[in-house]
Amino acid sequence: MDVQQLRHRLACEPQSVSSRLQASDIAAAEQKVEQALAWQAASQHHFIVTPHSPFYPPLLAELDDAPTVLFCKGEIDSLVAPSIALVGSRDASRNGLQHAYDFGRQLAELGLVVVSGMAAGIDGAAHQGCLMAGGRTLGVLGTGVEQIYPKRHRKLYDDVMQSGCLISEFWPDVKPYAGNFPKRNRIISGLSLGTLVIEARRKSGSLITARLASEQGREVFALPGSILAGDHQGCHDLIKNGAKLVDTLADIVEELPPLLRAHLESLPIEPHLTKEDSSELPFKTLLASVGYETTAVDVVVANSGIAVDLVLEQLLELELQGFVAAVPGGYVRLKRS
Template sequence: MEDKKYWIWLSSLPGVGNKSCLNLIRHFGSAENVYKCSYSELKAPGIISEQAAKTVSLHRNLENANEYLRIVKENGIKVYTILENEYPENLKNIYDPPPVLHVKGELLPGDSLAIGMVGSRKASDYGLKTAKRIALRLAELGITIVSGMALGIDSAAHRGALSANGRTIAVFACGLKHVYPMTNYQLSQDIQKCGALISEYPFDREAYAQQFPARNRIISGMSLGVIVVEAGEKSGSLITADFALEQGREVFAVPGNISSPNSKGTNTLIKNGAKLVSNLEDILEELNINIIYEEKKNTNNYEKSDISEEEKRILAFLIKSEGDKDEIVAATELHPGKVMAALTKLEIKGLIQQIGGNYLLI
């Protein structure tokens, strides 16, 4: 593998964007070869502007790049170029992938089975609970949850994955030296243990408004699909949905109250063709990953002799969708008293759990 100092040098030059950086490397064969090119060689192919060619040719100092690599290593940050196996495979195939990624924690090959989750920072209680439940269920099936660690839906999605001991990845809109928002510092520490914090930005870059939309393309780019849980009319989450469509990813939306400002964006997405999410199967079927779901159901082995008929009827309902006591009573047509007794036994047996009044499979 080529020395990363050349990648750091080239990707940090002002006026040389991601696309120009990668075009130069493809044309000349390596970042080191770009470093050695003369001004006339750089501008001859016509793949970068004359001004960018001047910038590259006039800034041939590797001292800053070497010092930068030393600093990030001291801070426990790994740097991966787009040519390395550790770089997320899904992200390599988008229109403008970052040439370099900074990572705290660990990226795994299995993270290619990922779903992005985004939504309102000022989410309702309904939105927060829904995001956490969906993330928890997906993480239980081995699906990595990707989000932006913002307040609201993002944080709920990360926490849902963590509560299932699953994997989750937070994409930063600043350098990894900073945690934004700072109130999520402990969450960032927890994510590192069960996933990764990643950023395309230099280690010490602060959070600027224009970096958040760019961050969103990475959330969708790393994912097979994006779920928008709750979003207002002008929510930044809709930018992520747009990126997902451009990248050929599936877009899902959780319906909400038609009179709620927080649901205007998600309801509009559904109106315009996004897949409506009412249960886990809606997501798995659309992404053709039902085999995982079937394997999970089989491992639970609900046909054991110590499970009563009432419990089996409840489990048959919960396989398809989580629900509260009243929904379970209506679906199973069992007496409310028998339902409550069966739910208690299933919790004791470790087959179901209750979150926010809803029961779901473990």
């Protein structure tokens, strides 16, 4: 892309990347264009993508407010593959993080790209689950692509760049600004065939992404949780208003476009596309006595009818296998199979 083409694009784009060009701003704008082109030339993994690029996400291009310019770092072909967005609370529970990780992993195993916002909590767990399965993931940033936010995601930032792509409509050096994060949500949902919300309170920013997905004509999925905890109220409201209740990957796959669904269902990954079978679970009686909310050891003993010393032994084995986790006040169940 030459300077004139990029200058034209930036002159037409929304405020998120460049202010509207006035006559007196031409020199400053050209300097920014040159800086952007220098950034792109600095690495073979730096890209400036416009709607005329073959790598511009096709679903995103359908939006009336689609970004005029995307700054990208990583494997650019990840932008055009079928994808599902996973979003949720930054202050997620242990179960919520496990669900995000598991769905990220399972989607990656099917060959779908996982899209999220690189935030703490559900976003980070979804990216990590995808990467653990060797999949591709897109991190849509509320900063420039040269900014790592939150700082503790430095390794995740590098891993996403190696196995997927980091994306932003903001100039590469733009620092965190609270108003920019809601703006990027339309890109998360707009890139994706559907958005799964995992653990969201009623005022969660994830509900903005879900609303945008619905307005964009995309699928909206929600994972239910305990009615006693406020962490899931946003998800329950989404389900009441028409979002699809999800408890397995099959619930997502069956809502995908027919040709893509037929392809995915033909893949040899049957366990993830069927309802879970608990017949092979270890210590089934004990495991059934541990809830998805904190369960005290004496409650586990009472419900299972097993001696306390054996309960403690089996709980340790289940914890090592990843079925339960020790938390203050007892144990919580992490997965069904």
